[in-house]
Amino acid sequence: MSTLALTARDSATMLRRNLRHLRRYPGMMIMSLGMPVLLLLLFVGVFGGAMQAGVGSGQYIDYVVSGILLMTVGYGASMTALSVNRDMTEGIISRFRTMAIARVSVLTGHVLGAVLRTVVSAALVVLVALLFGFRPAAGAGGWFAAFGVVVLLALALTWLAVAVGLLAKNAEGANLFILVVQVLPFVSSAFVPPDSMSGAVRWFARHEPFTPVIDTLRGALLGTPVGDSGWIAVAWCAGFAVAGYVWARALFRRDPAA
Incomplete structure (x- = not known):
């Protein structure tokens, strides 16, 4: 069996491990699924009337859904940072280092599990938003673009979260x-x-990394021009993903006694 096939097999095993952990830690799944929906209901139902004046024409829910989707990705990545840190502090990572498995598969399992959770959570947010009056104008291409942005952002933030989880000495650090x-x-x-x-x-709000991602999502879902935000968002996400991956690999390979 080739190295790539072995890595894929080991990654699939680690993915199953992480998905099974959801049964042991249901609070993690509830948090990653429920908190974004709660935020959506809060900003639409409580603050929506006051916020409407700031966004001008259109319904506030149409404006805010893209921001909630970004926070959905953030919450999913945050849960991964805590999960990786728990493995690190409980000694599971040290055991995996000694096993005859592809080392990257341990980290890849966490990342793939987080991306799957995020996609489910994002779909739930969109479904609830539709029930509360969200009316996207996206065609098939727009939905595909929005899905791609969510997945790319999830990969970027999750690899960073994995690195933070490996680096932190305890859950408070994560x-x-x-x-x-x-x-x-x-x-x-x-x-x-x-x-x-x-x-x-x-x-700061104009130039921070999340703004072009949100603007790209909003443009894709509402059928409005994206402009330069699209390639800027992809560049930020790709940069974060590469940086997080390299950082996480370096931390995973380091001598635990060092």
């Missing part, structure tokens, strides 16, 4: 990643246009 992915979307185009913000906050 929570730093959760803080970042929870705060940055609020200072972006997720909930209100950056032009409605002031001074330095406006500049």
Whole structure:
């Protein structure tokens, strides 16, 4: 059997392991599925009326769904950081290092599991949004583009989350990643246009990594022009994915006694 086939087999085994863990830690699945829906209901049902003035024409739910989808990816990646850190601190990672398996498969199993959870969670968010009045204008190409952006962002943030989980000494350290992915979307185009913000906050919101991703998602779903946001979003996601992958591989290979 070739090296690639062995790696694929071991990765599939690690994916099954991570999916089975959902039965042991149902709170993780509830968190990654339920929190984005709760945020959607909160911003549409509670803040929607006040936020509507900031977005101009159109329904606020049409504007905010893309930001909620980004936060859905962030929550899924955050759960992965905690899961990897638990494996690291409980010694499972050390055992895997000694086994005759493809080392990258341990990390790939976490990443693939997180991407699958994220896709399910994102689909649930869209379904609930449709029930509450979300009316996308996307054709088949738009839906395909939105799906691609979600998957690419999930890969990028999850590889970073895996690296953070390996690096952190405990769950509190891994929570730093959760803080970042929870705060940055609020200072972006997720909930209100950056032009409605002031001074330095406006500049930051226009140039931070999440804004072009959200704008690309919004354009794909609503059928509006994406402009430069598309290639900028892909560049940010690709850069994060490569950086996270290289960082995670280096951390996984390091001497645990060092």
